[in-house]
Amino acid sequence: MAIPSIQSAILLSFLVLFLGPYLQTAKLCSCGDDHKVGNCHSIERLALLDFKNGLENRSNRLSSWRLDNEDCCKWHSVGCNNVTGYVEEFDLNALTDTTLATKQSGGISTPALAQLKHLKYLVLRGFSIQELQFLSHLTSLEYLDLSWSDLSKTGESLQYINRLHSLSELHLSFCKLSSFPLMTNFTTTLSVLDLSFNNFGGFFFKAILNFTALQSLDLTATEIQGPIPKAIEKKTSLKTIRLGLNELTGPIPDVLANFTSLECLDLEDNHLEGPIPLSFGAFCKLKELSLARNNISGEITKFVNGLSLCRPNSLLEILDLGHTKLTGNIPHSIGNLKSLRRLYLYQTSMNGTIPKSLGQLSKLKFLDLSLNAWDGELTEDHFANLANLIGLFISFDEKPPKPLFFNLSSNWVCPLTKLSYLDLTNCQLGPLFPSWLRNLNGLSFFVLENVGISDKIPNWFPKIYPSLFVLDLSNNQISGKVPLELRNGLKSTEIDVLNLRGNLFSGTIPLNINETMPNLQFVTLSNNLIEGSIPSSICNLKQLKTVSLSSNNLSGELPQECWKDLEYLEVIDLSNNHLSGKVPISIWSAPRLSLLSLSKNVFSGNLPPNLKTVGPLRVIDLGENSFSGNLPMWMGKRLPHLEILRLRSNSFSGFIHEHHCLLHSLRILDLAHNGLSGTIPHCFGNFSGMATVHPTNPFLISSMTIKSHEFVDQVNVWITRGIELEYNRTLQFMESIDLSHNAFSGEIPAEITWLLGLSILNLSMNQLTGRIPEKIGSMQRLEVLDLSRNQLSGSIPPNISTLNSLNHLNLSSNNLSGRIPSGNQLQTLPDPSIYAGNPGLCCAPLKNCAPHLDIHDLDHEEDKEDWLPFFISMPIGFVVGFWSVCGSLLLNKSWRYAFFRFIDDMTIIPVCVVVKVRSFRLGRNHNAQHA
Structure with a gap:
């Protein structure tokens, strides 16, 4: 019998009133059921906590993700629907927090994300996601961003993206993808496709035609080559096209x-x-x-x-x-x-x-x-x-x-x-300092290089300091004290790049520079009038990367023990000052030091005989000081990246050891004007850095460029006769060896001709013997060759005339002999002084060649020396004899008549001789016929 409807309603109300609390408790106790706390569903809350457990989270970014904080809709990076309470947005970007990373190489806990079935917006940037199967459960997903995640090993699992029928935006930038599956299921929904910075090569362009709703396409840096693809030309509905950084x-x-x-x-x-x-x-x-x-x-x-x-x-x-x-x-x-x-x-x-x-x-x-x-x-x-x-x-x-x-x-x-x-x-802008700058107190990058200012720093100028990061006033004529001390009660600044080179600044470096400008990274005050000593407080600039104080009036000794603590220091240029004393050993131990230039000072003492740790030095310039002692062995062993070694004009002695030939990257070697002796090692041929022409090296392009934070010392390369060439922008294209003004002996090693990239070779003012290497002509990049003032002998190799780049040659003051080669580039070097002091040389430009006898073909040097007086006296004897006879005939008429009568009489003798000889031959032939 059916219960009337009114009675059913009363019964239902009764059950709800009295049994409701018990039913609710039962639901909470059921592990398989879902319930809400606030707007958060428990299943999704537990899934998010499971996901968090797979992360290394040392920061507080996910601190709100806790069991006791049950409303997950209020958690960081989570967004819920206000009505249903389901998680619809999840945005976790590991790129903004380096502490967010996966605990294991297997990737994040993707099964947990499969529980967020109502997700519409998902961002997981910068993770290692090796399994994408969870995406097949997110059927409501409209926006997916996995950029900066390593998907190179996902393979066929990318097909799970194809099951997202509602997807309208897909971002897979920087995912290390080399292929991309053919997508067919969301061709009518996808409006934004970002595949930038992958390695596709553009083979999937025809598939773009299938995306009928596509409005934005980003294929930046995907290795596309050739003309702009025709497939794109047909997508006239596109609003955004990005094809930059391709071919x-x-x-x-x-x-x-x-x-x-x-x-x-x-x-x-x-x-x-x-x-x-x-x-x-x-x-x-x-x-x-x-x-x-x-x-x-x-x-x-x-x-x-x-x-x-x-x-x-x-x-x-x-x-x-x-x-x-x-x-x-x-x-x-x-x-x-x-x-x-x-x-x-x-x-x-x-x-x-x-x-x-x-x-x-x-x-x-x-x-x-x-x-x-x-x-x-x-x-x-x-x-x-x-x-x-x-x-x-x-x-x-x-x-x-x-x-x-x-x-x-x-x-x-x-x-x-x-x-x-x-x-x-x-x-x-000059000559006065522009006063309209005084209101620009928000500047962070301020460059007025070479703008014609010849004025003092105005009093209002420090007001713009607090917000500055880069200050460049270089190559003007600004005078006054160095603007390193703050005035008007201002606190320390944020400047990390300071370039005041090429001005007229005077005064001293303030003792408290580490307090006024604690963030300095790049500082160059070169080419000014700064005096005094270098304060030890400079070693408290813990961020310091470059310090250039060259061409000033600095004096005194360097701070001793602090340099090795500057872990970011890359460049030290203190050249052309009056600094003295010994170089601190701690400088050599600066962990990142790449360039050390202390040239043109009064430094003395020996270089450290042994160092266990040396920075990655690429340039060492200690020239024009008073250093002494031997060249340390550790240079060859511990400086594999050294490109420039300049020790000229010191008092170094001893030998060049074979260990120094381990400097394979060396491109400039300048040991001139020292007391070095011994032979030039045959292992010079191991300098592979000089064996080939090198591409542009951004480290060796110009002097310090503040805007791009590049720096290189201007290396002075001596050629001959005191001519000093300052190479800066062209330094990247030059290789050089200068061993002049020493006491090297023995022969020039033939292996030196293996250095095909060499531009300058200067071995002058030594005691070298033997011949010029026969294969000198193979060094086609030679621009300067100076072998003068040695004891070289033999002939000049003929192939020296094939050096088409040669613009300076000096072979004077040797014992060279034979014919000087001619032709090609040598024709542009007509100065005879470049061959002077070689008595055995002849021909242009010396103009003393014999007409019929080639001295070059003689076998021995002694024979050449014996023939030399003959060739000198022959033209003199000819002239004297000719004018002795002909001059007399011209001056004395009777002698002239007698001479010509004598000639007429003398012609009878050869005629008679010819007649007698012919008669004798005819008689002999007649007798032979009758015999």
């Missing part, structure tokens, strides 16, 4: 003009060529265009003019055309691009004046016009409305004949109060 070639297709919805086009760092298609001027929805670092050519004017016609206004925010071959002026219509936030036109072939209309770009934040051929001046109108400007870069590689002039009033109130980065290298 694309050819022109930019005109068909891209059909992309009427295009908002971003990034083709930077390829090999594209030709002009910017004129149709690009109609991209009124374009927000970003980057064609930088390509071979794009033509004028920029028509493109900018086209964009300026967009109505109501162009939406372009980022325009990067730097490092291209664009020509022409910046058009005045640039001022109509009101939305521009970043404008990069650096290092092109553009020229002319900079239009004042730039000053109307009120939203502009970064402006880079560096490394072009601008002229004219910049006035207050150019900066009138640039109050939002953060970075301004208008620099030149070198000072142009007519530098860009900043014509700004001293009373002008600069509106660039937000400016943080300023680089005006090689512009003209």
Whole structure:
């Protein structure tokens, strides 16, 4: 019998009222059931805790993930649906916290993530994920980002991504992928695809056609080669195309003009060529265009003019055309691009004046016009409305004949109060220090190199110190005390790069430099008038990487025991001062020291005979001091990376040992002007660093470049006769050996001709004997060859004339003999003094060759010396004899007549002889016929 409905309702109410608490308790006790605390479901909470257990989490980033904190919807990196309480967002980026890493190589606990079945947004960046099967359970996933995760071993498990039917955004950047599966199941949903910085090679382009909803494609740095793929040209619905950092070639297709919805086009760092298609001027929805670092050519004017016609206004925010071959002026219509936030036109072939209309770009934040051929001046109108400007870069590689002039009033109130980065290298701002800079107290990067300032540092200048990280006032004529001591009650600064080289600063280095500028990493005060000693407090700059105090008036001894504690120190340049005493052993033990230059001082003593630890030295320059003793053996054993060794003009003695030949990377060896003796080892041929022509070495390019933190000492290479060449930018292309002005004896080792990359070889002023190596002609890069003032003998090898790069030759003051080779490059060296002091040499340019006898063919040196008087006396005897006879005949008429009568009579004798001989032959033939 059925129970009436009203009775059923009463019964149900009764059960809920009295049994409800018991039912709830039973549910909580059931391990297999789900329940909520706050908005958090217990199953998902336990899954997240399981995931956390697989992580190394030494920081407090996941401190909220605890059992006693039961509402997981309030945990860090977790987002829940406000209605259902299920976790829909999970964002864990290991890149922002290096303490988040997997405990085991097997990867994170992916089965735990499979419990988050309602996830729509998942970010797992920077993890090692080797199993992706958990993705097949996340059927609601719309956004997936596994960038910076190592997926190189996932293989076929990438197919699990193909089961995500609702996926609209996929980010797999920097995942070490070399292949990518064909995706078919989300072709109608996927709108954003980011596969950048992998190694695909572009073989999957046809698959892109299947993604009908695709609006954003990022294939940056995926090793695409050849023209822009046709498959992309057909996806006219794309709003974002990023194909930068590839090997694309050819022109930019005109068909891209059909992309009427295009908002971003990034083709930077390829090999594209030709002009910017004129149709690009109609991209009124374009927000970003980057064609930088390509071979794009033509004028920029028509493109900018086209964009300026967009109505109501162009939406372009980022325009990067730097490092291209664009020509022409910046058009005045640039001022109509009101939305521009970043404008990069650096290092092109553009020229002319900079239009004042730039000053109307009120939203502009970064402006880079560096490394072009601008002229004219910049006035207050150019900066009138640039109050939002953060970075301004208008620099030149070198000072142009007519530098860009900043014509700004001293009373002008600069509106660039937000400016943080300023680089005006090689512009003209001086001669007075620009007063309009006083309001720029937010600068962090400040470079006024070679801007024509010949003034003192103003009193207000230290006010901008607190926010500075880079300060470069180099190569001006700024005078006064070194601005290292803070004034006006300011505290210590944040400066880590300080470049004041090439000025007229005086005074001393403050004793408390470690307190005023504790963060200094790169400091160069070279080429100034600074005096006094180097304070020991410099060793308390624990971040110090480069210290250059060369070409000043510093004196005294160096701090002794502190250098080895500077664990980041890479460069020490104290050359051309008056420093004295012994070099601290602790300097050699600085763990990262790459360059040590102490030349042109008064240092003395021996080098350490034995060192257990030496930094990774690449340059050692101790030239022009008073060092003595032997060359330490440890140099060859402990300096495998040494490229430059310069010890010239000291008092070193002893021999070059075979252990020194272990310096295989050596490219410049300068031991000239010492007291070294013995023979030149045959193992010089082991200097493999000189055996080949080396590519550009960024460490050895120029003197300190603050903006890129590069440094190298300007190495002085002596050639001959006191000529000193200062190599800086060309140093990277040069290999050199200079052993001149020593007491080396024996022969020049033939193995030295194995050094085919050698540019300079100077062995002059020694006691070398024997012959010039026969294969000297194989050293085709030789520019300087000086073997003068030795005791070399024999002939000059003929193949020396094949040295086409030779521009300085000196073989004087030896015992060389024979014919001087001619032809080719030797024709450009006509100075006879380069062969002087070799009595046995002949021919051009000495002009003393015998006409019929080649001395070069004689067998022995003694024979050559015996024949020499004959060749000297022969022309003299000829002249004397000729004029003794002919002169008498010309002066005495009777003698002249008698001489010619004698000649006539003498002609009868040979005629009679001929007649008698012929008669005798005829008679003998007649008798023979009758016999």
